Amino acid sequence: GQNIDQPTEMTATEGAIVQINCTYQTSGFNGLFWYQQHAGEAPTFLSYNVLDGLEEKGRFSSFLSRSKGYSYLLLKELQMKDSASYLCAVGDYKLSFGAGTTVTVRA
Amino acid sequence: KAGVTQTPRYLIKTRGQQVTLSCSPISGHRSVSWYQQTPGQGLQFLFEYFSETQRNKGNFPGRFSGRQFSNSRSEMNVSTLELGDSALYLCASSVREMNTEAFFGQGTRLTVV
Numbered sequence: 296g297q298n299i300d301q302p303t304e305m306t307a308t309e310g311a312i313v314q315i316n317c318t319y320q321t322s323g324f325n326g327l328f329w330y331q332q333h334a335g336e337a338p339t340f341l342s343y344n345v346l347d348g349l350e351e352k353g354r355f356s357s358f359l360s361r362s363k364g365y366s367y368l369l370l371k372e373l374q375m376k377d378s379a380s381y382l383c384a385v386g387d388y389k390l391s392f393g394a395g396t397t398v399t400v401r402a
Numbered sequence: 403k404a405g406v407t408q409t410p411r412y413l414i415k416t417r418g419q420q421v422t423l424s425c426s427p428i429s430g431h432r433s434v435s436w437y438q439q440t441p442g443q444g445l446q447f448l449f450e451y452f453s454e455t456q457r458n459k460g461n462f463p464g465r466f467s468g469r470q471f472s473n474s475r476s477e478m479n480v481s482t483l484e485l486g487d488s489a490l491y492l493c494a495s496s497v498r499e500m501n502t503e504a505f506f507g508q509g510t511r512l513t514v515v
Contacts, residue, residue, distance in 0.1 A: 322408070328504070337492055337506040338445075382445070385495065388458040389447040391505060 297321045299393035306399045307373055309363050315368045315381050315396045327359050330369045330382040332395070338361030338382055341368070374401045404429065406507035420481040423510045427474050427495030434476040435466060435504065440489040441470050448491075452499045471511050473493045483514045 298320040307313040319327070326345040330338035344350055344359035344366065356369040370377055380395040407426040415421050427434050436448040447460040451470035468478040474495075480487055490511050494504040 330506075337490075337508045340503065343503050384445075386504075388499075389450060389460065390437070390445070391447070392445040393503050394444050 297359055297385065297391040298399060299383055299385060299391060301381075301393040301396045303394070304397045304399070306328070307376060309373055309402050311373050313370045313398060315370070315383075317366045317368070317383035317384050317393060319366070319383070319393075320389060321364075321385045321387065324361070324385060326386040327357075327366045328384040328386060328390060329355075330384065331355050331368075332380045332382060334379075334392050341381075360389060370398070375400050375402070404447075406493055406505055408491075408493050408507035408510050410510060411508060412511045412513075413461065413480060413481050414507045414515060415515055417483055417485060419483050419484060420479060422477055422479045423491055423493075423512075425478075425493030425507060427476070427493075428505060429494035431497050431505075432474050433496045433499050433504075434470055434474065435496075436478050437492045437494065439492060439509070440488075448492070450499070457499060461476070461510075462481045480512075485514050488512060488514045 299319045328343050329341040332338040343359035349358045354371045359365045359366045378400045380397050383393040384390040409424045433452045435450040437445050439445045450458045454470045465481045470476045490509045492509045493507045497506040
């Protein structure tokens with residue numbers, strides 16, 4: 296089975312940094328994905344980690360530790376448009392999603 | 403490069419009817435997966451198609467079915483609609499099987515009344 300946990304909500308100030316943690320226990324694993332989803336829209340692919348370590352893409356970075364079943368998404372220099380739900384997903388033959396973390400960026 | 407295209411965007415059906423949703427993947431992508439998203443259950447996997455074959459299926463009743471054509475376009479069908487089938491249905495495409503770097507379409511918002 297799949298068990299993927301991430302915090303429900305986080306709030307941060309514009310320009311700040313926020314780290315969204317994700318822990319997982321899954322029967323299969325071929326990668327850890329992060330998606331961003333604005334209300335009423337489809338999820339947008341942010342990052343994909345298959346090996347341990349940090350992947351950096353502009354203001355967004357994602358980290359994976361397979362031995363610990365742990366990942367985080369780091370959002371730097373927060374902007375108002377970053378207010379959204381962030382979904383952690385573990386891939387095997389399908390994507391198994393966490394419930395999502397709603398990030399609210401305040402001025 | 404065009405993204406994943408789903409049609410229609412919005413749909414209203416009555417209980418007992420059937421519905422067909424369409425998904426055109428990104429050019430060159432051969433894997434198409436379908437997901438149902440509801441406020442209570444989040445994103446749930448329905449099935450995955452690769453090279454016209456259903457490779458994997460989630461825990462949904464037989465009323466949910468799908469197929470993939472030779473051009474990788476996919477359709478999903480829901481028969482005998484129930485109120486609980488109201489959801490956002492999302493299609494994701496990837497180059498290979500196993501959902502590596504899957505990209506989602508805008509979804510079809512189905513409302514069953």
